[in-house]
Amino acid sequence: MAVAKKDQERIGYAWMYGAQARKDGKERAVPEYWNEHAEAWLQGFDGVPLAGAGTSKPVSDQLEAEFDEAALSKPGT
Structure with a gap:
């Protein structure tokens, strides 16, 4: 489908x-705003990959620490 x-x-x-x-x-309770897509919210909460999302790597808990300020700033600023 x-x-x-x-x-x-x-x-x-x-x-x-x-x-x-x-x-x-x-807590593992879907906020009212996400009720329409509760299944996807719960999959994210449980760490279950989305169906059809391919083989992506999970986002590191330390992602912000992995980037320095120079890598995040716009070129020429």
């Missing part, structure tokens, strides 16, 4: 927000 691009984006965001909630130590 084909899913509209906008829905795919919202599913991806629901998954990311679920994963972030787990990292922040929040």
